[in-house]
Amino acid sequence: MVLYTSPFPNSFLSVLHSFSWGLIFPCYWLADRLVASFVPTTYEKRQRADDPCYFHALCIIITTPIYLALLVASLPFALIGFLLWSPLQSARRPYIYSRLEDKNHANGATLLTEWKAAGNGKSFCFGSANVCLLPDSLARFNNVFNTQARAKEIGRRIRNGASRPQIKIYIDSPTNTSISAASFSSLVSPQGGDNTNRTVNAGIKRTTSMEYKGDNSGSNNSEDRDDKGEAGEPNEGEENTCIVRINGEDNGHMSDTETDTVNGQAHASGPAEPSLEGEAEISKTPNHKQKEGDSGSLDSYSASRESLVKVRVGDGTVDQSTVNNKLLYKASIMKKTSVRKKKHTDETFDHEISAFFPANLDFLCLQEVFDKRAAEKLKEQLHHYFEYILYDVGVYSCHGCCSFKFVNSGLLFASRYPVMDAAYHCYPNGRGTDSLASKGALFLKVQVGSTPQDQRIVGYISCTHLQAIAGDTTVRCEQLDMLQDWLSEFRKSTSSSSTANPEELVAFDVICGDLNFDNCSSEDKLEQQHSLFTHYKDPCRIGPGEDKPWAIGTLLDPEGLYDEEVCTPDNLQKVLESEEGRKGYLVYPTSKNHSSSQKGRKASLKGNGRRIDYMLYTEEGLYLEWKVEVEEFSFITQLAGLTDHLPVAMRLMVSTGDDDP
Numbered sequence: 001m002v003l004y005t006s007p008f009p010n011s012f013l014s015v016l017h018s019f020s021w022g023l024i025f026p027c028y029w030l031a032d033r034l035v036a037s038f039v040p041t042t043y044e045k046r047q048r049a050d051d052p053c054y055f056h057a058l059c060i061i062i063t064t065p066i067y068l069a070l071l072v073a074s075l076p077f078a079l080i081g082f083l084l085w086s087p088l089q090s091a092r093r094p095y096i097y098s099r100l101e102d103k104n105h106a107n108g109a110t111l112l113t114e115w116k117a118a119g120n121g122k123s124f125c126f127g128s129a130n131v132c133l134l135p136d137s138l139a140r141f142n143n144v145f146n147t148q149a150r151a152k153e154i155g156r157r158i159r160n161g162a163s164r165p166q167i168k169i170y171i172d173s174p175t176n177t178s179i180s181a182a183s184f185s186s187l188v189s190p191q192g193g194d195n196t197n198r199t200v201n202a203g204i205k206r207t208t209s210m211e212y213k214g215d216n217s218g219s220n221n222s223e224d225r226d227d228k229g230e231a232g233e234p235n236e237g238e239e240n241t242c243i244v245r246i247n248g249e250d251n252g253h254m255s256d257t258e259t260d261t262v263n264g265q266a267h268a269s270g271p272a273e274p275s276l277e278g279e280a281e282i283s284k285t286p287n288h289k290q291k292e293g294d295s296g297s298l299d300s301y302s303a304s305r306e307s308l309v310k311v312r313v314g315d316g317t318v319d320q321s322t323v324n325n326k327l328l329y330k331a332s333i334m335k336k337t338s339v340r341k342k343k344h345t346d347e348t349f350d351h352e353i354s355a356f357f358p359a360n361l362d363f364l365c366l367q368e369v370f371d372k373r374a375a376e377k378l379k380e381q382l383h384h385y386f387e388y389i390l391y392d393v394g395v396y397s398c399h400g401c402c403s404f405k406f407v408n409s410g411l412l413f414a415s416r417y418p419v420m421d422a423a424y425h426c427y428p429n430g431r432g433t434d435s436l437a438s439k440g441a442l443f444l445k446v447q448v449g450s451t452p453q454d455q456r457i458v459g460y461i462s463c464t465h466l467q468a469i470a471g472d473t474t475v476r477c478e479q480l481d482m483l484q485d486w487l488s489e490f491r492k493s494t495s496s497s498s499t500a501n502p503e504e505l506v507a508f509d510v511i512c513g514d515l516n517f518d519n520c521s522s523e524d525k526l527e528q529q530h531s532l533f534t535h536y537k538d539p540c541r542i543g544p545g546e547d548k549p550w551a552i553g554t555l556l557d558p559e560g561l562y563d564e565e566v567c568t569p570d571n572l573q574k575v576l577e578s579e580e581g582r583k584g585y586l587v588y589p590t591s592k593n594h595s596s597s598q599k600g601r602k603a604s605l606k607g608n609g610r611r612i613d614y615m616l617y618t619e620e621g622l623y624l625e626w627k628v629e630v631e632e633f634s635f636i637t638q639l640a641g642l643t644d645h646l647p648v649a650m651r652l653m654v655s656t657g658d659d660d661p
Contacts, residue, residue, distance in 0.1 A: 003097040003421075005097050005098070005099075006096065008088075008091060008093065009091065009093070013091055016084065016088060017088050019084070020081045020088065022081070023078060023081025024077075024078045026070075026074040027074040027077070027078035030067055030071040031071060032135050032136055032137045033137075034067040034137075035137035037060055037063060037064070037067075039140040041145045042143055042559060043561075046562070086398075089396040089398075089399045092395070092399065094394065094395060095391070097419065098379060098383070098389045099387060099388055100383045100386075114450060115448055115449025115457060116450065116451065117450075117451045117452075117656050121626075121653055122449070122653075122654055123631055123653045124362050124448065124459065124507070124508060124654065126362065126365070126461070126512060126615060126649065127636075128365045128512040128613055129158075129364075129365075129613070129636075130367040130368050130514045130644075130645035131369060131378075131645075132144050132368050132643045133147055133150065133151050133371050133378070134147065134370045134371060135370070135371055143644065144642070148374055150642050150643075151381075152378070152380075152381055154378060155378045155382050156381050157639060158357055158361075158364065158385075158639075159381060159382055161356040161359075161361075162357050162358065162359065162364075162385055163385050164356065164359045166360050347550075349539070349630040349632055350632040350633070352632075352635075353573050353634070353636075353637065354573070354634045354635070354637070355569040355572075355573045355636075355638060356569070357636055357649065358632070361416075362415065362416050363414070363417075363461055364382070364412075364414040364415075365412075365461070365463035365512045366411070366412040366414075366463075367411060368410040369410050369411070370407045370437065372392060372408075375392055375412065379391050385414075388415045388417070389412070389415075390444070393410075393412065393413075393442050394410070394426065394440065395408070395426055395438045403430070403436075404436075405437065405438040406437070407437045408437070408438055409424070409438045409442070410465060411424075411440075411465065411513075413463055420445045420458065421444070421445040421490075421494040422443065422444050422445070423490050425441050425482070427440050427479050427482060429467075429479065430467060430475070431469060439465050439466070441464040441482075441486055441513075443460070443486065444461045445490075446458065446459050455502060455503060456504045456505070458504050459506065459508040459510070460491060461510050461511075462483070462512070463513050464513040465513050466517075468516045471523070473517070473527060474526070476515070476516065477526050484531070491509075502623075505626070507623065507654045508617060508622065508654060509536075509618045509620075509621060509622065510616065510652070511536055511617075512613075512614060512615045512648075512650075513614065514612060514614075514645070515613075515614050516612050518610040518611050518612050519538070520545060520546070520589055520610075520611075521589035523589070525544070525545070529544045536617060536618045537619075538615075539615065539617075539630045540611060552608040553582070553587060553610045553612075554609070554611050554646040555587040555612055555644065556644045556645065557586060565584075566640060569637045569639075569640045570637075571640070579608075588609055613645060613648050614648075615648055615649070615650040617630070626656050627654075627655040628652055628654055628655075629653055629655070630651070630653075631651040632649075632650070633649070634650075635647075636649060
């Protein structure tokens with residue numbers, strides 16, 4: 001299948017489309033600014049609280065007639081442009097495929113080594129987020145604004161979080177089986193001259209990440225890269241990974257209460273040392289204007305090249321010559337990255353609320369990237385980490401769907417692995433305002449490796465966004481039916497294997513996106529019982545109507561986005577740790593017995609908020625000799641203040657066994 005690198009099959013149509021859009025754009029921009037001036041966000045209201053009331057009103061009085069006059073003057077040109085633009089959409093391709101040709105531009109990403117399906121297996125990390133990049137006037141109804149600046153900042157934070165060094169902590173202890181979130185965010189390091197190890201409280205392998213100083217300019221710092229004396233090249237198979245091995249004993253075990261008191265830092269086996277000054281300091285500024293050093297900030301200095309070293313610890317002693325002093329200091333002040341404890345020992349995988357996107361993120365699915373200019377800015381930032389991106393996904397005008405479409409599907413897909421095939425389908429049954437967007441499903445086939453026998457190892461990823469209007473349960477169920485049918489058709493049409501002589505081995509099949517229903521609301525019973533959940537597994541779900549105790553909602557209350565308590569990734573992470581905090585800042589299932597206002601609600605509610613963003617996987621249709629299981633699931637707060645959804649991430653382990661397939 002050919003991947004489309006331009007929206008039109010020839011340059012003439014592309015030029016004609018650009019000309020027609022150039023005639024439409026002034027009218028579109030003026031209308032957007034006119035409406036936006038009458039829809040202030042809570043952040044703007046607070047900023048204007050100190051100004052005289054008449055000042056803002058005076059600005060509106062002056063600018064409104066100007067906008068209206070220019071809008072009326074631009075209407076004839078917009079009409080001519082629309083008459084040219086609309087028929088051109090019948091020749092438009094359903095997406096734009098962008099591949100980064102200049103590898104030096106991807107300064108945040110490490111080079112991937114090809115997986116040969118040897119050894120015990122490989123893990124793949126998937127992320128999904130609704131980023132609410134609508135035209136500014138429409139985004140303000142969700143209490144977010146400045147779409148163009150937000151798009152750039154969202155891209156920076158995602159690639160900055162994903163390109164951080166990953167720290168793997170291995171604890172060898174036959175007796176200590178307790179599990180605590182401290183192991184997510186701790187390093188084993190001596191403090192000063194004290195030879196006593198600071199241990200982490202865990203009984204299984206843990207994976208965590210440190211903060212990473214991103215490149216705000218987005219430029220490639222070739223000077224640092226060429227300095228091999230300071231930063232060595234990572235070994236094959238280790239992508240920005242720091243490995244710590246601990247031979248733990250029972251005397252190093254600590255309770256959850258003790259773990260809480262140190263805010264996720266590693267403990268000494270004796271009395272805990274006092275915290276460093278500044279460790280508890282948290283930015284109080286809005287998240288898009290963070291202070292230097294905040295977690296989630298692009299200017300965080302908590303980790304650099306020094307954190308790429310390997311540390312090996314055993315039998316109570318540490319070889320300090322193997323650890324850079326700078327790493328020890330930075331590890332000691334590293335902020336807590338996981339606050340949700342894995343208290344349920346029967347759970348087979350790690351789960352956390354993280355202030356960062358996972359390190360070594362492989363695939364990213366975004367929803368509501370509706371604005372074209374914002375999509376371009378977002379793409380430019382993501383290309384610093386992801387080599388392959390599909391954006392501007394969807395159809396316009398009356399082409400391909402029953403009703404007229406003013407905006408695209410809002411879907412965007414980014415990958416570190418090559419995309420082999422892609423297909424898009426538009427849901428034909430959208431209703432209300434949703435029918436104005438070409439919401440649908442994007443299906444992708446990626447190559448993640450090859451076997452020693454030259455068989456391709458592939459994976460399937462589906463990204464979708466369902467009907468949003470409350471009460472449209474039958475519409476969403478129909479869309480889930482179409483999603484399954486389209487995915488089955490896509491897999492058949494792109495498969496080049498036969499049962500007797502397979503040319504490809506399927507490693508995973510994942511569905512992610514904003515499904516616009518939760519698993520606890522009584523109004524969503526039909527969706528909860530859909531057959532999709534018999535074929536695909538939801539790591540956060542026990543069954544229809546019941547989530548696992550650690551799962552939380554992903555829909556934030558828009559009114560509280562800029563509150564001081566949640567305006568930074570760290571603050572939002574800490575609030576979501578608490579049940580009372582979740583009641584104040586997450587949207588809960590609607591009920592006749594409770595008011596719609598979220599703020600200050602103390603009533604006992606079912607679940608931990610509306611979880612409408614999903615990551616699903618299946619074991620059906622994969623290579624029979626391999627096993628797929630969840631290694632880690634995260635709710636992410638790094639986009640605090642930039643969107644009204646919590647991103648989610650899932651790391652899958654594809655186990656192949658000791659022998660080659």
